[in-house]
Amino acid sequence: MTVLTTNYLTPTGREEAWRFTPLKRLRGLHDGTAVIGDRHSLLTQGQLPAGVSFQRESLTPLASSDDIIVERIRGAQSDVAHLSIASNTEVDGPIFLGRGEGALDSAEFSRVRISLGTHAVATVVIENTGDTVLAEDLEISLAPGASLKFITLQEFDSAAVYTARHHAVVDKDATFKSITVTVGGDVVRILPTVEFVAPGGSVELLGVYFATTGQFFEHRMHVDHAVPNAKSRVNFKGALAGRDAHTVWIGDVLIRAVAEGTDTYELNRNLLLSDGARADSVPNLEIETGEIVGAGHASTTGRFDDEQLFYLMSRGITLENARRLVVRGFFNEIVNEIAVESIQERLMSRIDAELERAGA
Amino acid sequence: MSTLEIRNLQVSVNTEAGAVDILKGVDLTINSGETHAIMGPNGSGKSTLAYSIAGHPKYTIVGGSVTLDGADVLEMTVDERAKAGLFLAMQYPVEVPGVSVSNFLRTAATALRGEAPKLRTWVAEVKEAMEALNMDPAFATRNVNEGFSGGEKKRHEIMQLELLRPKIAILDETDSGLDVDALRIVSEGVNRAKENNNLGVLLITHYTRILKYIKPDFVHVFANGHIVEEGGPDLADKLEANGYADYVRK
Ligand SMILES: Nc1ncnc2c1ncn2[C@@H]1O[C@H](COP(=O)(O)OP(=O)(O)OP(=O)(O)O)[C@@H](O)[C@H]1O
Ligand SMILES: [Mg+2]
Numbered sequence: 001m002t003v004l005t006t007n008y009l010t011p012t013g014r015e016e017a018w019r020f021t022p023l024k025r026l027r028g029l030h031d032g033t034a035v036i037g038d039r040h041s042l043l044t045q046g047q048l049p050a051g052v053s054f055q056r057e058s059l060t061p062l063a064s065s066d067d068i069i070v071e072r073i074r075g076a077q078s079d080v081a082h083l084s085i086a087s088n089t090e091v092d093g094p095i096f097l098g099r100g101e102g103a104l105d106s107a108e109f110s111r112v113r114i115s116l117g118t119h120a121v122a123t124v125v126i127e128n129t130g131d132t133v134l135a136e137d138l139e140i141s142l143a144p145g146a147s148l149k150f151i152t153l154q155e156f157d158s159a160a161v162y163t164a165r166h167h168a169v170v171d172k173d174a175t176f177k178s179i180t181v182t183v184g185g186d187v188v189r190i191l192p193t194v195e196f197v198a199p200g201g202s203v204e205l206l207g208v209y210f211a212t213t214g215q216f217f218e219h220r221m222h223v224d225h226a227v228p229n230a231k232s233r234v235n236f237k238g239a240l241a242g243r244d245a246h247t248v249w250i251g252d253v254l255i256r257a258v259a260e261g262t263d264t265y266e267l268n269r270n271l272l273l274s275d276g277a278r279a280d281s282v283p284n285l286e287i288e289t290g291e292i293v294g295a296g297h298a299s300t301t302g303r304f305d306d307e308q309l310f311y312l313m314s315r316g317i318t319l320e321n322a323r324r325l326v327v328r329g330f331f332n333e334i335v336n337e338i339a340v341e342s343i344q345e346r347l348m349s350r351i352d353a354e355l356e357r358a359g360a
Numbered sequence: 361m362s363t364l365e366i367r368n369l370q371v372s373v374n375t376e377a378g379a380v381d382i383l384k385g386v387d388l389t390i391n392s393g394e395t396h397a398i399m400g401p402n403g404s405g406k407s408t409l410a411y412s413i414a415g416h417p418k419y420t421i422v423g424g425s426v427t428l429d430g431a432d433v434l435e436m437t438v439d440e441r442a443k444a445g446l447f448l449a450m451q452y453p454v455e456v457p458g459v460s461v462s463n464f465l466r467t468a469a470t471a472l473r474g475e476a477p478k479l480r481t482w483v484a485e486v487k488e489a490m491e492a493l494n495m496d497p498a499f500a501t502r503n504v505n506e507g508f509s510g511g512e513k514k515r516h517e518i519m520q521l522e523l524l525r526p527k528i529a530i531l532d533e534t535d536s537g538l539d540v541d542a543l544r545i546v547s548e549g550v551n552r553a554k555e556n557n558n559l560g561v562l563l564i565t566h567y568t569r570i571l572k573y574i575k576p577d578f579v580h581v582f583a584n585g586h587i588v589e590e591g592g593p594d595l596a597d598k599l600e601a602n603g604y605a606d607y608v609r610k
Contacts, residue, residue, distance in 0.1 A: 306417060311454035311504075314414050315468035315524065316442035325467065329458025329503070 011068055020248040020280055022216055025187045027161050029069055029107060029135045037106030041132070042081045045096040051089030052122070054097075057082050059113055062139045062169050063195060070165050073109045073137040080111040083124065087117030087143065094123040094151070094340055102132020104159055112138040116146035116174075123149040125340065129184075131157040136164035142174035144198065150178040151338055154217075155350065156185035165191040170230070172198035179338055180207035180236075182217045183350050193222040196230040199261075203232045208334045210351055211277070212358040213242030220250040221266070225259035231293075234266035237334055239327060239351075240277035241358030249299075251283040255292060263293035270301040271330055273323075274358060324352055362429050362445060362527040362560065364390045364413075369424035371405075371412045379420065382408045384585035386424070388562075390528055393554070395561040397571060397596060400582030401604045406564045407451055409582075410532045414448040415441050428528065443472060445527030449517035449534050451564075456504040461516070462486065464504045465523060472524055489519050492552070494545050510537035518549040521559075528560040529553070535570040547573030568596045583607040 010031040011018040018030075028034035044054045059080040065071065085091060102108065114124055120143070128134075142148055154162060162185055168176050182188050194203050209217045223232045238247050251266040270279035283297035304326060312322035328348055335344050371383035382405045390396055400406055412419045413426055415438040426433040428444050436444060456464065465486060470476045477485070490497060493515045505513050514534050521529055531550065535543055547570060553559045563574060571579075571593065579595040580587045581604070588607045589595065 307454045308456050310414075310416055310438060311450070311456065312459075312464070312468075313438035314442055314448055314450075315464075315520065316439050316471035317467055318439050318471065319437070321467065321471070322439075325459050325464070326456065329456055332458035 009068060017067070017220070020218060021189055022187060025161065025216065026163065027104075027107065027133045029072075029133065029161065029163055032072065034107035034133065035105070036076055036109050037103055039100070039103070039106075039108040040079070040081065040110070041100040041102060041108055041134070042110060042112060042126075043098050043100050045098050048095065049091050051086040051120075052091060052095060053084050055082055056080065061137070062113070062141055063167055065137070065165060065167070067165055067191060069135050069163050070137045073111060073135050077109045077111050080113050082113045082115070085116045085120045085122045087120055089117070089120045089122070091122040094125045096125050096127065098127045099129055099132070102130045102134065102160070104131055104133055107133040107135060110134060110136040112136060113141070114138070114148070114150070115141040116143060116148050118143040119145040121147045123151070125151040125153070125343070127153050127155065128162065129155050129157070131159045133161045134164075136162070138164060138166045140166070140168040140176070142168065142170050142176055144172040145174060146171070147175040148177070150176065151340075151343070152178070152180050153343065153347075154180075154182040154185055154188050154190075156188070158184070158186060160185040161187045163187075163189045165193060167191075167193045167195070168203070170194060170196050170201040170203060173200035175202045177204040178206065179334065180205070180219065181347060182207070182209040182219070183347065183354065185215065185217070187216045189218040189220070191220045191222065193224075194232065195224045196227045199227050199229040201227075201230045203230070205232070205234045205236075206334050206337055207236040208331050209236070209238040209247055210354050211238070211240050211245040211247045212354050214244050216246045218248040220248070220252070222252045223254070223264065225253070225255045225262045225264065228259055229261035230259070231263040233264070235334065236268045237271075237331060238269070238279060239271040239273055239330065240279055241273035241355060243276040245277040245358075246280075247278075248280045249282070251297060253285050253295070253297070255285075255287045255289060255295060257288040260289055260291040261293055262295065264295050266297045268299045271327065272301060272303050273327070273355070324355060327351060327355055361558075362392045364446070364528045364560065365425075365427045366413070367425045369409070369412065369426060370422040371408055372420050372422050373408065373418060374420065381422065382585055383412065386586050388580065388587065390560045390562055392527060392558045392560045394578070395554070395563060395574060395576045397576035397579045398562065398564045398582050399566065399579065399596065399599055401608060404583050405585045406582050407532055410448055410451075410530045410562075410564060413441075413530060414438065414446065439471065442524075442526070447521055447524060447526035447529040449514070449521060449529065449531045451532040451536070453505045453513040453517055455506045457506055459504050460501055461504055462500040465520065468520070468524060485523065489522050492522070493519050493549055495519065511539060511542045514538055515542065515546060518546050521553050522549055525553070525557050526559065527557070528562070530562045530564070532564045533566065534563075535565055535567060543570060544573060550574050568600045571596050581607055
């Protein structure tokens with residue numbers, strides 16, 4: 001075990017990037033007091049298909065980061081768990097990655113790379129489970145024409161702390177679709193970030209989160225349109241129930257002066273299922289050129305629609321079941337995109353259970 | 361044999377300016393097998409009557425009673441009213457995003473029948489109900505009322521009426537927005553429900569044309585929050601010719 005002593009700038013909570021995060025609950029990940037355990041929890045599940053490899057190796061980062069925790073991870077960890085999909089490989093079915101045993105008395109500083117060669121096509125699912133303290137620097141590299149569907153499931157147990165940057169570097173005509181699901185953990189803070197490095201890329205960042213009593217879930221997008229003719233869509237839906245459930249969604253989209261022909265839209269919708277919960281939603285679109293196809297954002301926070309509940313109940317459905325249907329319906333749009341039935345069913349039952357637990 | 365009894369029903373709606381009285385003492389008795397048409401000017405309170413019987417939370421019951429076979433309907437939750445045998449086909453059916461028609465129908469049938477219908481017979485039952493109303497089977501996978509045209513929403517309401525088999529149904533302007541063919545198809549659906557389940561019907565409408573298909577036993581004129589005249593089917597023709605001028609002035 002090593003203790004990190006390097007003197008980085010520790011956030012105080014006044015910084016824009018940290019103003020919502022409960023720093024005290026981060027178990028020292030942000031200020032260097034976390035004891036770094038010798039864990040490499042990311043595992044492949046089952047046999048890897050041809051053209052796919054998974055190994056630990058030393059890699060330099062793809063992109064710089066101004067996130068303090070990512071910097072600390074990079075300072076402490078040179079080993080990267082690398083899932084590589086060779087050029088022109090089209091993988092049938094999802095590649096599943098899971099987690100080995102975690103721990104709460106020490107932290108894991110994890111570096112992950114997912115790289116797709118030119119015209120490779122794959123679906124990767126990461127199932128994050130258990131009680132653990134995990135800080136992760138996850139980078140995705142998409143070569144020209146590659147296409148990745150990237151599903152991360154934060155189904156942690158109740159004490160887990162997970163902070164991560166999921167950063168995708170998207171080359172010419174590559175397609176990236178991510179689905180970020182956060183339904184478990186004490187504090188989860190994910191930075192889904194995207195950087196286009198050549199024209200013609202297309203990105204869809206989708207997500208769902210459901211926070212109940214006391215949970216803090218933050219999703220902070222950053223999409224950098226630094227090249228012409230790229231397309232991005234962001235759609236995150238969240239529900240909150242119970243006292244002090246708190247979610248944060250930040251959607252930073254930057255269209256640089258050179259990024260003519262950009263097409264972007266971002267959307268965040270929150271469903272507040274009880275009093276005492278708080279949903280922060282901040283879309284932030286910065287446009288440096290007028291020569292674009294489109295740019296827009298929308299953010300809504302609402303409660304149960306009485307008309308919907310009345311309609312369902314007028315057909316004999318109990319209030320409890322009507323609420324369940326409406327919440328499932330709210331999430332369906334995005335959960336359906338996962339297109340792995342076993343995962344969809346598991347998530348929907350978890351959502352039912354969370355709803356019941358919160359008594360909403 | 362069932363009886364829905366509405367006695368001196370008084371209902372107000374909460375507005376920013378305080379409670380506004382809408383229903384001012386409605387008396388009406390509907391027995392199984394009977395069809396009662398209610399006609400009346402816009403804003404007279406017809407939908408308020410329908411929603412109050414179904415238990416919409418927006419309305420406050422100020423006085424009177426509603427009973428179904430002696431049981432106090434006003435004491436029941438909305439779903440209990442449906443379970444007791446009441447059904448409301450709404451003037452403006454509600455969209456429920458992300459909930460498929462097939463999931464919705466099965467959940468409702470399970471609730472009303474007390475057990476989940478057997479999958480094989482259920483699929484056939486739904487298919488038959490959709491075909492009878494000339495609905496594309498694709499509707500089963502669409503979300504409830506989402507993006508449905510006005511007429512499609514109404515067909516969907518009557519499809520539920522047939523599948524859920526209530527004792528007494530209130531049809532609030534089910535004929536509005538239907539083309540001539542749809543009017544006939546939807547009316548046939550209501551008549552099937554009457555025949556198969558001895559359904560009692562309270563039919564709210566502005567037009568006599570639906571009464572050519574669904575023959576009313578009684579016609580009631582509704583104005584200013586209560587029933588101002590009652591008669592047989594010929595009263596509807598009189599209204600069509602003369603309008604409501606005689607009634608609203610009172
Ligand atoms: N929230 C509200 N605030 C104020 N007035 C209301 C509210 N809800 C209903 N009302 C009033 O109650 C009255 C009765 O409405 P209702 O919908 O029952 O009429 P209706 O007879 O069904 O009319 P239509 O033939 O147009 O469907 C109307 O005057 C309407 O404006
Ligand atoms: Mg009306």
